[in-house]
Amino acid sequence: MSRQSAPTAFAALLRRDFLLAYRRRAELLQPLVFLLVVITLFPLGVGPSPKLLANIAPGVIWIAALLASVLSLDSLFRSDYEDGTLEQMVLSGQSLALIALARTVAHWLVAGLPIVLLSPLLAMWMNLPDAGVPVLIKSLAIGTPVLSLIGAIGGALTVSLKRGGQLLSLLVFPLYIPLLILATSAVSAAVVELPYTGQLGLMFSGLIGALTLAPFATAAALKLSLS
Amino acid sequence: MNPIVLFFHKTGSPPWFYRFSGYLIPWLWAIFIVLTAIGLYLGLFRAPADYQQGETVRIMYLHVPTAWMSMLIYGMMAVMGFIALVWRIRIMEVLVVASAPIGAAFTIIALITGSLWGRPMWGTYWVWDARLTSELVLLFLYFGVIALYNAFDEPRKAARAASLMSIVGAINLPIIYFSVEWWNTLHQGSSFGSKGSGIHPDMLWPLLIMATATKFYYGANLLSRARLILLKQDNRKRWVQELLAKENS
Numbered sequence: 001m002s003r004q005s006a007p008t009a010f011a012a013l014l015r016r017d018f019l020l021a022y023r024r025r026a027e028l029l030q031p032l033v034f035l036l037v038v039i040t041l042f043p044l045g046v047g048p049s050p051k052l053l054a055n056i057a058p059g060v061i062w063i064a065a066l067l068a069s070v071l072s073l074d075s076l077f078r079s080d081y082e083d084g085t086l087e088q089m090v091l092s093g094q095s096l097a098l099i100a101l102a103r104t105v106a107h108w109l110v111a112g113l114p115i116v117l118l119s120p121l122l123a124m125w126m127n128l129p130d131a132g133v134p135v136l137i138k139s140l141a142i143g144t145p146v147l148s149l150i151g152a153i154g155g156a157l158t159v160s161l162k163r164g165g166q167l168l169s170l171l172v173f174p175l176y177i178p179l180l181i182l183a184t185s186a187v188s189a190a191v192v193e194l195p196y197t198g199q200l201g202l203m204f205s206g207l208i209g210a211l212t213l214a215p216f217a218t219a220a221a222l223k224l225s226l227s
Numbered sequence: 228m229n230p231i232v233l234f235f236h237k238t239g240s241p242p243w244f245y246r247f248s249g250y251l252i253p254w255l256w257a258i259f260i261v262l263t264a265i266g267l268y269l270g271l272f273r274a275p276a277d278y279q280q281g282e283t284v285r286i287m288y289l290h291v292p293t294a295w296m297s298m299l300i301y302g303m304m305a306v307m308g309f310i311a312l313v314w315r316i317r318i319m320e321v322l323v324v325a326s327a328p329i330g331a332a333f334t335i336i337a338l339i340t341g342s343l344w345g346r347p348m349w350g351t352y353w354v355w356d357a358r359l360t361s362e363l364v365l366l367f368l369y370f371g372v373i374a375l376y377n378a379f380d381e382p383r384k385a386a387r388a389a390s391l392m393s394i395v396g397a398i399n400l401p402i403i404y405f406s407v408e409w410w411n412t413l414h415q416g417s418s419f420g421s422k423g424s425g426i427h428p429d430m431l432w433p434l435l436i437m438a439t440a441t442k443f444y445y446g447a448n449l450l451s452r453a454r455l456i457l458l459k460q461d462n463r464k465r466w467v468q469e470l471l472a473k474e475n476s
Binding site: 153157158160161164167171173174175177178181185206213217221224225227 | 379402
């Protein structure tokens with residue numbers, strides 16, 4: 001069997017993941033519904049005062065996004081691991097980092113991008129002032145890929161464990177902290193009309209860093225899980 | 228064979244490591260006890276009280292060395308984890324795993340002594356200050372490594388997963404540190420810098436002695452734990468059986 005070129009393999013993996021995602025639409029919706037429910041709990045818990053909600057909005061939305069992202073990460077490699085597809089991918093001769101990157105990109109497109117698209121609604125619910133909304137969308141657009149990239153390392157490490165979900169959150173939440181700090185401070189700064197490009201720039205550099213390094217760590221973790 | 232290469236091959240062999248560390252451990256414990264006794268005596272009785280902080284400054288002799296150790300051990304774990312994954316040296320995997328509980332313990336001591344120090348100085352046990360927060364995050368990273376190790380049934384796979392996790396955590400640690408620092412700072416800055424320290428010799432010496440003592444403690448505890456893990460992993464191998472036979476005879 002001849003080996004496919006890297007871009008062909010990448011595209012094939014993406015196509016396969018989209019098809020799989022489309023066939024399991026209900027499963028895809030779960031993290032998003034989870035996100036909406038978590039956001040709904042906050043006004044009920046802290047009171048519906050618009051001013052208070054506006055104050056905590058960036059943090060609440062971002063934390064809910066972190067939770068939703070971890071929820072979907074547990075299943076990122078699991079079904080492939082269980083039915084042996086993952087082993088075949090390792091044996092395919094393609095770079096494992098490339099495979100990991102393709103899976104991560106697909107994960108972001110089906111689990112991260114919907115959060116970005118939902119964020120205006122969430123901002124409205126949490127009464128976030130209008131000045132903050134575009135920055136919230138931008139911060140999520142830059143930040144959610146990083147969540148997928150870092151989370152994939154945790155997903156790959158815990159894939160061979162029967163109950164990896166809780167462990168996964170313990171592993172990746174500490175790594176998400178810089179992102180959470182930068183994103184919420186950018187949105188809060190935008191609300192009071194302070195400059196926020198610095199924070200977004202740092203987040204972007206984080207995205208580039210994660211894009212270059214994380215697939216290799218994910219590949220190493222996958223190899224380890226299959227050993 | 229080149230003596231250095233030979234040394235690495237020897238340390239990589241569990242029976243040799245077991246014997247070698249057996250000779251080393253009593254010395255490490257002895258030096259640790261002597262240094263701690265001197266350091267605590269100098270720090271608690273001889274060093275002057277601070278002109279601003281009064282007697283409470285003495286917490287420093289426990290707080291600062293343990294906080295240093297908490298960071299150093301994580302760094303060590305990442306370096307050893309890298310060696311373990313790249314050259315597949317089993318002793319290194321064991322050392323990473325053995326380091327994690329010690330590092331976590333140092334982190335907890337640093338957090339507790341810090342909050343006891345914070346009460347009289349800042350008027351509160353806990354603030355979401357940069358250094359406190361990053362120390363707490365470091366503790367969670369330790370817990371993550373320990374939990375990951377315990378989650379696997381197969382000890383070697385578990386150790387390799389823990390090694391990889393410590394490397395990933397170590398890359399993120401400076402980023403977490405700087406982001407948290409930028410987020411909020413109340414903690415006093417470090418008194419040590421490239422231009423020499425701004426701390427009086429009477430206070431510096433007990434601090435440095437305590438810092439050295441904690442390193443010997445780490446060495447002694449690390450080797451003891453590593454020996455125990457090796458015995459457990461190899462309990463069916465010949466060298467352990469021979470060892471047991473010798474003990475029993």
